Amino acid sequence: MEFFFTVPPAITFGPGCSKKVGEVVTQLGYKNVFVVYDAGVKAAGIVDPIIDALKAANLNIVEYDKVLPNPPIECVEEGATLARNAGSEIVVAIGGGSAMDTAKCVNVLLSNPSPLSLYEGVNNVKNRTNPFIAIPTTAGTGSEVTTMAIITDEANKRKFAVHGQHVGAAIALADPELTLGLPPFITATTGVDALTHAIEAYISKMNMVPTDVMALKAIELIIKNLPEATKNGQNLEARSNMLLGSLMAGIAFTNAMVTLAHSIAHPLGARCNTAHGLANACVLPYVVEFNAPAVPQRIRDIGVAMGLPVQDLSDGDVAKAVVEALIALNKELGIPSLEGAKVPKDILPTIAEDAMKEVPTFFNPRECTVEDVLAILNKAY
Ligand SMILES: NC(=O)c1ccc[n+]([C@@H]2O[C@H](COP(=O)([O-])OP(=O)(O)OC[C@H]3O[C@@H](n4cnc5c(N)ncnc54)[C@H](O)[C@@H]3O)[C@@H](O)[C@H]2O)c1
Ligand SMILES: [Fe+2]
Structure with missing residues (x-):
């Protein structure tokens, strides 16, 4: 090691x-x-x-x-x-x-x-x-x-x-x-940014035991508290758990790095001024779906940390359950698709090309092509 x-x-x-x-x-x-x-x-x-x-x-x-x-x-x-x-x-x-x-x-x-x-x-x-x-x-x-x-x-x-x-x-x-006063939409999108850090640190090629521990606990804290913090912003316990979750996710990814969702979010921020958390939230489910075959046990661990009943499921069904739960979370939090986020459709090929040059792509657990990234973007649109 x-x-x-x-x-x-x-x-x-x-x-x-x-x-x-x-x-x-x-x-x-x-x-x-x-x-x-x-x-x-x-x-x-x-x-x-x-x-x-x-x-x-x-x-x-x-x-x-x-x-x-x-x-x-x-x-x-x-x-x-x-x-x-x-x-x-x-x-x-x-x-x-x-x-x-x-x-x-x-x-x-x-x-x-x-x-x-x-x-x-x-x-x-x-x-x-x-x-x-x-x-x-x-x-x-x-x-x-x-x-x-x-x-x-x-x-x-x-x-x-x-x-x-x-x-x-x-x-x-x-x-x-x-x-406490962070508006619901910013609470939701920044919260999913933190979730993205935790999930991406956990599946990154650079993962290690100390970051795994931080990432899994962060996923659990964020999944349990983000809906409540978004709907009832004055709930100090939910806010505390979210801040703790984002901080632990930060410790995880500053060491283990992030992966393809961030490679896509960065050009969306630079070219379309899409808020960072929103950009990550839109693509996270489809990045997880793409990566699942490369890291099935890690996706299973993420499912467990999310509180999903994945024990008796096949690898494919676990991945499906995790992806569906991430899509459902976005929906519950009122997070739109890339189209709803006002990203012009004709920019997607450029974003896909930019994403290939981003550093986090290097840490993605599954090799990807520009066509793969474009397919992810189209699903998220
Ligand atoms: N350095 C890192 O490790 C790292 C990691 C991930 C993202 N980023 C970068 O961070 C930036 C995004 O930061 P962010 O998501 O925190 O958003 P942000 O700092 O841009 O803030 C978003 C909005 O929320 C408002 N706001 C912030 N706190 C508030 C509060 N408590 N109450 C009311 N309004 C509040 C701000 O005024 C702003 O309008 C991006 O540029 C992203 O690339 C950096
Ligand atoms: Fe981020």
Whole structure:
């Protein structure tokens, strides 16, 4: 047995823990804080109490509030210029994957020269970064525990990863109270993104025992809690379990990687600005269906983690049951098909070609052709 497993940041988990941020920055010995978020999180009333907690610790604060979904390089460079000019020492992100990934890259550029494109790929960030603090507000990406950031290169219509040493958070403050007001549709789609991370980490060619344990528990937590968190957002227990599930899925996939669903979701995000979770949710059932013959025992384990009665079924019937349950989950959560998500049909061949070049395709358990990917896209349409 051989594997490489990165241990995640120091995680503080629990209702209200985001208010400890002032204390945490002070303990680390920094004074000048750069806070990154987007307009939606600000409007939801999540930012101000955290800024107040930083102010109560007598810290100097500069805010960057212009993060965009599927964040483009320009947001990162604009934020980095502001942070450098302000003499910021430590970066705090408040938000979903878009804010956390923007902040990760701003933090990289505080100790490494621009442009960001120099750091695309794995372990290309050379200079050590200061500790970065991630405060997630969606139970989805797991970016608070992953060692990568996903940024959009709008000029070339693609997303790319800055991955590896010096990129991830040093400290995650995972406060489920911040997710109580997340609207139902964003709860649903970001939640299925987390489920996709867990399922794809489990079937990835890079799977290993430590990620398997995280992935299966994440699948169980998400399947049990996502419908309730979507329908009754104020249920703190369901929200806590979702945040825990997304965080565990994040630890799994930052090590085991993801597979074909993410290879398809990235170009859908870059070319059609489809929300990341929505893109994954639309294709996940059909990616699982495609991969099932290559990893039958793993699909069976996933079925068990989902609580499906698969014990006495043949491999083919297990796969069918898992796929049907994923389709039914999308339906229950009000997640549309790719057509309903306003993806133009004539772009599907381009998405299929892009997906073949994506890094996660390399980790897919079953070899695929561009025709296979197009068939998956057509089913998901
Ligand atoms: N770094 C990683 O490991 C990783 C993993 C998966 C995805 N991603 C990337 O993350 C991005 C997607 O992140 P996301 O799915 O979290 O969505 P997001 O950060 O784009 O947020 C989606 C929307 O929800 C709003 N929002 C967030 N939290 C809220 C709250 N608590 N209450 C009300 N509104 C809230 C935001 O304002 C935004 O409008 C994509 O770019 C994707 O590629 C990164
Ligand atoms: Fe994802």
